Amino acid sequence: MSKTKRGRVLWTLPSHGRGTCPICGATRIKVLYTKVKSDGTALKVCKRCDKAPQSKVDAV
Incomplete structure (x- = not known):
């Protein structure tokens, strides 16, 4: 069976958890x-x- 909750929490984060990494x-x-x-x-x-x-x- 498929897992329906996989990655669901990302939709509640701002910009779906995406942004700019401060280190690289x-x-x-x-x-x-x-x-x-x-x-x-x-x-x-x-x-x-x-x-x-x-x-x-x-260093950041």
Whole structure:
């Protein structure tokens, strides 16, 4: 059977979860993952930058 709820939460997010990644600068990409800078502020990043080292996150 198909899964009817898969991806449904994206429709409630602004722009359906898409935007510009602050780390790599990719546009119109899903920014769904949260990375925390060392000063405590949270960033929403893309899937590729979710694995980025902490030094790249702090440079933003």
